[in-house]
Amino acid sequence: QQPVQSPQAVILREGEDAVINCSSSKALYSVHWYRQKHGEAPVFLMILLKGGEQKGHEKISASFNEKKQQSSLYLTASQLSYSGTYFCGTVTYSGGGADGLTFGKGTHLIIQP
Amino acid sequence: EPEVTQTPSHQVTQMGQEVILRCVPISNHLYFYWYRQILGQKVEFLVSFYNNEISEKSEIFDDQFSVERPDGSNFTLKIRSTKLEDSAMYFCASRGGLAGASTDTQYFGPGTRLTVL
Numbered sequence: 548q549q550p551v552q553s554p555q556a557v558i559l560r561e562g563e564d565a566v567i568n569c570s571s572s573k574a575l576y577s578v579h580w581y582r583q584k585h586g587e588a589p590v591f592l593m594i595l596l597k598g599g600e601q602k603g604h605e606k607i608s609a610s611f612n613e614k615k616q617q618s619s620l621y622l623t624a625s626q627l628s629y630s631g632t633y634f635c636g637t638v639t640y641s642g643g644g645a646d647g648l649t650f651g652k653g654t655h656l657i658i659q660p
Numbered sequence: 661e662p663e664v665t666q667t668p669s670h671q672v673t674q675m676g677q678e679v680i681l682r683c684v685p686i687s688n689h690l691y692f693y694w695y696r697q698i699l700g701q702k703v704e705f706l707v708s709f710y711n712n713e714i715s716e717k718s719e720i721f722d723d724q725f726s727v728e729r730p731d732g733s734n735f736t737l738k739i740r741s742t743k744l745e746d747s748a749m750y751f752c753a754s755r756g757g758l759a760g761a762s763t764d765t766q767y768f769g770p771g772t773r774l775t776v777l
Contacts, residue, residue, distance in 0.1 A: 549702070577763060579765070579766070581768075583703075587770065588768040588770045588771050589703060589751070589768045590768075591765050591766070591767065591768075594763060594765060634702065634703060636766075646708065646716060647693055647695070647705030647706075647707075647716060647718070648695075648705060648766060649705065650702045650703045650705075651702060652701070652702045653702055
């Protein structure tokens with residue numbers, strides 16, 4: 548089952564903050580965040596692992612709440628380059644197999660000057 | 661920096677024709693994937709491949725689809741008889757394999773846009 552992302556879309560002014568949520572009805576072992584610009588491939592941002600750790604990448608950070616089976620992506624002081632669609636991909640099995648990622652429907656982020 | 665490459669970037673075909681999409685994964689990676697994305701929709705997993713065989717496939721990956729690693733570098737997706745609904749962007753991805761699927765980064769190629777007329 549696919550994770551549910553919210554909100555579906557966000558419009559911000561440059562410099563504002565945003566939070567994108569990803570929740571699952573299944574127990575999660577990891578959440579993988581990607582950003583995709585129109586017509587391009589998804590670009591990897593970060594992986595959040597079971598254990599609730601928080602990771603950061605420049606002004607983008609994320610958290611993973613195991614109990615709530617959800618992850619949140621935080622974009623601080625957004626820049627024009629942050630515009631795009633953000634997808635969370637989940638892994639619900641911790642084995643070493645070649646499991647594919649199950650992606651949410653994405654959150655469209657538009658940053659205006 | 662190593663990257664996944666895909667050819668062609670755009671393929672136009674007639675319904676019922678066979679197409680082969682090609683990918684060159686990152687050279688020391690062991691796990692390979694195909695995903696597709698219908699215009700405006702989410703990325704959907706099709707199939708994963710490891711040690712020269714399919715490891716996992718989704719419901720979308722029916723008998724019309726096949727994958728192959730014909731040599732040490734290429735990874736291909738074949739659609740035997742294309743349908744209109746196969747029109748989508750097809751992404752190849754690969755990961756190193758030193759870690760499990762839950763902790764290993766999948767790197768995506770630029771995609772092949774398939775248009776079925």
